[in-house]
Amino acid sequence: MPPRLSTAWYRRPLAWVLVSGVLLVLGAYYWLDPAQYRIFPICLLHHYTGLQCPGCGGQRAVHQLLHGDLLAAWHQNALLVLALPVVLWLGLRQAALRWAGWQWPVVFNRPGWWWIFAVLTVGYGLVRNLPQTGG
Numbered sequence: 361m362p363p364r365l366s367t368a369w370y371r372r373p374l375a376w377v378l379v380s381g382v383l384l385v386l387g388a389y390y391w392l393d394p395a396q397y398r399i400f401p402i403c404l405l406h407h408y409t410g411l412q413c414p415g416c417g418g419q420r421a422v423h424q425l426l427h428g429d430l431l432a433a434w435h436q437n438a439l440l441v442l443a444l445p446v447v448l449w450l451g452l453r454q455a456a457l458r459w460a461g462w463q464w465p466v467v468f469n470r471p472g473w474w475w476i477f478a479v480l481t482v483g484y485g486l487v488r489n490l491p492q493t494g495g
């Protein structure tokens with residue numbers, strides 16, 4: 361079935377605000393390295409305990425991804441690198457549904473997916489805080 365365009369998305373002010381906000385944030389993460397600039401939010405768990413939460417390194421990983429360095433991003437936050445295609449898919453799908461009325465296939469509509477995501481997130485948070493051996 362061809363895509364059905366309801367009201368053109370670009371005629372909606374909220375769409376422009378969201379697109380502008382996303383581009384602004386991506387620009388900040390592209391031009392400013394979160395490892396060097398203190399304008400980015402910090403992780404309170406890491407700040408107060410020294411432990412790494414599942415999201416720690418995510419901002420540095422985004423910076424590396426925007427510069428095309430997948431390996432450096434992987435070393436900063438592997439979970440983010442693995443989850444990003446899924447998150448992008450869900451975001452694009454939601455945007456297409458909301459603003460263009462496109463019916464994309466539903467892939468992650470079962471609760472089992474969310475359980476898998478929760479277990480992966482908690483497991484990643486635990487594993488990355490295990491004591492390092494060797495070396």
Ligand SMILES: [Zn+2]
Nearest residue numbers: 403413415416
């Ligand atoms: Zn953290």
